Amino acid sequence: MAIENMGLGKAINEGLRRALTEDPKVLLIGEDIGTLGGVFRVTEGLKDQFGGDRVIDSPLAESGIVGSAIGLAMRGYRPVCEIQFDGFIYPAFDQITSQLAKITNRHEGNMSFPVVIRVPYGGHIGAVEHHQESNEAYFAHTPGLRIVSPSNPHDAYWMIQEAIASNDPVMFFEPKSRYWPKGDVDTAHNSTPLHSSRTIRPGTDVTLLGHGAMVSVLLQTAELAAEEGTSVEVIDLRSISPIDYAPILESVRKTGRLVIAQEAPGNLSLGSEIAATVAERAFYSLSAPVLRVSGFDVPFPPAKLETLFLPDADRILDAVDRVLSY
């Protein structure tokens, strides 16, 4: 056993280091990722170890980062792009959705595009505008992309390596508020495939589902619910596209109640899609409508209001009470 205690950011750093070590075709490209080690220090020390041709400080242009990564992939490289913050990804939207997402299909299987796009995302850090968004649904709506988001250091360590090993484009959404809290990472054993959801707390009355930073809120909610005598099952979604429905449906068939928590605005969201699919596939098992606890349908608010915007344990408990009252 090789158990190390570290934060999610450090776990990604170690995962990147291992990928760079094991495959000479892996390279990193992004803004400030080299000498500085990234604004969150996720790539700290990697340029020193692997050099500036493998950990590339790019010019300040997101479309350029993703577009040149596509060309590097054509050449046989496995580029890992860093987008500095969630809200800075839109200049690259065309290269991601019109090029990267469609280019495997355009090539009719004659070329693979193993490009990873790392995106620090989500709230809870009190930052200014464009620095706290959860925009994963834009990309999950696009065929050709795979989207994942780890919630804890162990998963982050393994999922970044699996994302790099994938022959398809993978968008890797990193819950930036979870960069620092430490957890155990087993660097010898990976237990869960990349595109699998996982039940992380068993329960019998209500199923709670979420991803990224929401998962720790769901676990906190489950503790509070237990004090009130409610047994809550918690599922960490992990993979946003494709969604692994098997554990979700299995849980719902047991509890009959599902609450989905997400930081993103609820309108046309990931939670909406999951609610619709669960209604289609487990209709006769449901004892209550599937509820979503989401961010409001407003731009991410100024930091002093973010605790009201983001779903917290109280708002999720309110939804738990509502599904139990049917």
Add this chain to the structure above:
Amino acid sequence: MANTTHDPMVQMLAPDGSLVPSERAEEFLPYFQQLTDDNIKRFYRDMSVIRRFDTEATNLQRQGQLALWIPSHGQEGAQVGSAHAVRPQDHIFPAYREHAVAMIRGVDVFDIIRLVRGLTHGGWNPNDPKFRNFHLYTLVIGSQSLHATGYAMGIKFDGAYATGNYETDQAVIVYFGDGATSQGDVHEAMVFAASQQTPQVFFVQNNHWAISVPVSVQARVPLYRRADGYGMPGVQIDGNDVFASYAVTAKLMDDARQGKGPAMVEAHTYRIGAHTSSDDPTKYREDSEVESWVARDPIVRLEAFLRDKGVDQAFFDEVAQEGADFSSDIRRRIVAVENPDPAAMFAHVYSDPHPLMEEQAAWLATYEAAFPTDEVTSPTSDPEPPSVVDGGDA
């Protein structure tokens, strides 16, 4: 039109077919002088055949065989000269009008026809050695410039250039038009290329019109001067002079292969036809302008040059017959082509297995199979299609 007349331009072959190199052409003349008579006849043949093909494709579109055609008429000089300047080991990233470049690299131009007929989004495999690294057409304006720069970065990281080996050192050429120079992606491609000092040439075919918008709306200075702002050489050429196109591209690609960094060519040419078969250029430009460019036609001037050199009528007859045969072959094949298998829609969205693709492909196959195969004797009521998903919890 942006002011270009006072800036030095590379021209070797005058519109009347006489060889009168401009002052700016001097440093590129050694590349022209390497050309054999057979090389030059090949230029003429390629330009003529692709023009005949272009006419055939326009007709096929009008007859309903193609959803769209993208004419290349008028731009053959820029395309044929530059394409022959690119070495087999180099990589070419086209926009979507480079039919001559495709043909010269060995792509079966019927694959372009398949694209505009609606059978594919791609058409050929750039990894197949027989297509000599000619990448797929890209329809979003300028997007391919970044792929080209990324590819050239890969050449650099691989150390596959600047070794002094003329047979193996590689470079990249990327084609786009005057409209594309306004795109952010083209700017970013040039910034990244300069930053990384990539081995590549940006080849702008300034055909003077981005659909209905003249180049003066895109830029107030000649486009080639922008290169200076990125810290790379920029050269403007008479794009209807196949010799200028060949010699300048050959020199700049050599420089790129030798590690001297990126460069830009602005080829002044003209789109004689419509932007595409959906366009009506009479709504936005004057006949007199078109006529002035017809008078500078790249094929006519090379024919005059060859006749002056004593090439006989038999050669021109032979090329005309080759163009006619080439085009009738395309016509023959298009009426025989079959529509794609519906499963192809799902087959290559991802490289690795994907549960949604498998599920939806299977659903479509089952759904289609539920209908009677003989449409003529279909029953009076529709059969029940299967449901999208299995209600597994019933």
